[in-house]
Amino acid sequence: MMAVLALAVAIWLGGAALGLPRRLRLVALGLLYVAVVLAQLVLPETAALRVATGGRVEPWLVFGGLVLLVAGYRAALRWLRNRAVPVAAPVATGPFSEAELNRYARHIVLREIGGPGQVRLKQARVLVVGAGGLGSPVVLYLAAAGVGTIGVVDDDTVDPGNLQRQILHTDDRIGMAKVRSAQIAARALNPHVDLRPYERRLDEPAARALIAEHDLVLDGTDNFDTRYLVNRICAELGKPLISGAIAQWEGQVSLFHPAAGGPCYECVFPVRPAPGLVPSCAEAGVVAPLPGVVGSLMALEAVKHLTGAGQTLAGRLMIYDGLYGETRTVGIHRRADCPVCGHTRG
Numbered sequence: 491m492m493a494v495l496a497l498a499v500a501i502w503l504g505g506a507a508l509g510l511p512r513r514l515r516l517v518a519l520g521l522l523y524v525a526v527v528l529a530q531l532v533l534p535e536t537a538a539l540r541v542a543t544g545g546r547v548e549p550w551l552v553f554g555g556l557v558l559l560v561a562g563y564r565a566a567l568r569w570l571r572n573r574a575v576p577v578a579a580p581v582a583t584g585p586f587s588e589a590e591l592n593r594y595a596r597h598i599v600l601r602e603i604g605g606p607g608q609v610r611l612k613q614a615r616v617l618v619v620g621a622g623g624l625g626s627p628v629v630l631y632l633a634a635a636g637v638g639t640i641g642v643v644d645d646d647t648v649d650p651g652n653l654q655r656q657i658l659h660t661d662d663r664i665g666m667a668k669v670r671s672a673q674i675a676a677r678a679l680n681p682h683v684d685l686r687p688y689e690r691r692l693d694e695p696a697a698r699a700l701i702a703e704h705d706l707v708l709d710g711t712d713n714f715d716t717r718y719l720v721n722r723i724c725a726e727l728g729k730p731l732i733s734g735a736i737a738q739w740e741g742q743v744s745l746f747h748p749a750a751g752g753p754c755y756e757c758v759f760p761v762r763p764a765p766g767l768v769p770s771c772a773e774a775g776v777v778a779p780l781p782g783v784v785g786s787l788m789a790l791e792a793v794k795h796l797t798g799a800g801q802t803l804a805g806r807l808m809i810y811d812g813l814y815g816e817t818r819t820v821g822i823h824r825r826a827d828c829p830v831c832g833h834t835r836g
Contacts, residue, residue: 585609585612586608586609586612587682589682590636590682593636593680593682594608594636597611597635597636600799602797602799602800603793603797603799607796607797607798607799608636608797610796610797610798611635611636611637611638611793611796611797612636612637612638613638614637614638614639614705614706614796615638615639615641615703615704615705615706616632616637616639616640616641616704616705616706616707616708616792616796617640617641617642617643617700617701617703617704617706617707617708618632618640618641618642618643618707618708618710619643619644619692619707619708619709619710619711619716619720620643620644620709620710620711620712620716621642621644621646621656621658621668621669621671621672622644622646622652622656622668622710622711622712622781623652623655623656623710623712623736623776623780623781623785624710624734624735624736624781624784624785624788625642625644625656625658625668625672625708625710625785626655626656626657626658626659626781626782626785627657627658627781627782627785627786627788627789628708628710628734628785628788628789628792629642629658629672629675629676629685630657630658630675630676630679631785631786631789631790632683632708632789632792632793633676633679633680633683633685634679634680635789635793636680636682636683637683637792637796638683638684639683639684639686639704640676640683640684640685640686641685641686641688641700641703641704642668642669642672642673642685642686642687642688643669643688643690643692643696643700644667644668644669644672644688644689645689645690645691646667646668647665647666647667647668648663648664648665648666648667648668648671649664650664651772654778655776655778655779655780655781655782656781657782658671658672658675659671659672659675660675667687667689669687669688669689670687670689672685672687673685673687688700692716692719692720693719694719694723697719697720697723698723698727701720701723701724701727701729702727702729704729705729705730705796706729706730706731706732706792706795706796707720707724707729707730707731707732708731708732708733708734708788708789708792709721709731709732709733709734710734710785710788714762714763717733717755718755718756718762721733721746721754721755721756721830722756722830724746724754725746725748725749725754725830725831728748728749729749730745730746730747730749730750730795730804731745731746731747731754731755732744732745732746732788732791732792732795732803733746733755734784734785734787734788735784736776736780736781736784737774737776738774738775738776738777738780739777739780739811739812739813740780740809740810740811740812740813741780741781741783741784741809741810741812742784742807742808742809742810743784743787743788743791743803743807743808743810744758744803744804744806744807744808744822745791745795745802745803745804746758746804747804748824748830748831750804751824752804752805752824753805753822753823753824753825753828753831754824754828754830754831756828756829756830756831757822757823757824757825757828757830757831757832758807758822760825760828777812779812780812783810783812784810787808787810791803803819805821805822805823806819806820806821806822807819807820807821807822
């Protein structure tokens with residue numbers, strides 16, 4: 491049997507060396523196989539040729555059957571390939587361009603955000619109240635994260651004293667309206683988002699109109715009149731509010747959403763401080779990176795709320811002490827007698 495296999499190899503390689511076509515070499519091997527089978531069937535059992543080629547026909551028949559199966563399988567594959575119709579590459583019709591997919595790839599691979607979460611970010615409309623210390627990291631990270639529409643309301647202009655901590659602005663934009671400076675910075679960071687500047691003080695009519703147009707509000711203002719106004723309008727319209735505050739070395743942040751069963755800002759801080767009791771940053775000072783820490787936490791809460799990822803700070807108040815590197819979180823609850831969202835409000 492080994493002699494037959496050696497002869498088959500010699501036929502195949504010798505034919506290749508002579509330049510014989512593949513089909514002709516296959517025919518020669520087929521004739522060799524037929525000759526061996528006939529020798530097993532015709533010659534006496536003691537014949538030298540029959541003994542040299544195995545002495546039995548059954549192994550050769552099994553071998554031939556296996557070869558036919560393999561050949562038939564390969565022929566069927568060729569037939570299917572020839573019948574297959576090439577399919578054109580699908581045209582991208584999703585909500586993101588190729589440039590956006592590359593930009594947001596690190597979000598999309600996160601299990602908690604993924605493609606659906608990134609779509610929600612793109613479709614979201616977020617209002618940022620204040621383009622100062624807290625508003626700076628908030629606007630930059632919301633833009634970087636791909637929040638589709640970002641409204642920024644502030645009536646102030648860029649001052650040299652802002653630049654120690656307000657990273658949204660630059661030296662060559664001193665004197666420019668902060669919302670215009672924010673628009674320039676956001677566009678330079680991510681041209682795929684729409685930042686809408688509202689250069690005005692937030693009175694009640696403006697607050698009601700602007701908050702009604704947005705899905706989420708982030709308040710980083712430094713005066714209590716605006717804080718209480720924004721909280722009241724958000725509670726009335728059922729809009730979630732992320733509020734942050736800083737002073738010297740400390741900051742705090744929480745998500746207030748009475749429509750979802752949580753407290754509002756006034757539930758936690760029912761009495762505003764007396765004038766002069768809480769000094770401003772200009773009076774008391776603030777360490778430069780602190781707004782970045784607290785503002786980044788606000789932006790993170792916004793991303794979590796909009797995508798449904800993880801657990802937000804709803805019902806909890808996070809307090810950060812930058813001087814001693816400590817963070818603590820305390821539970822906060824809705825008050826039944828709260829004049830803004832309580833059950834007994836008239």
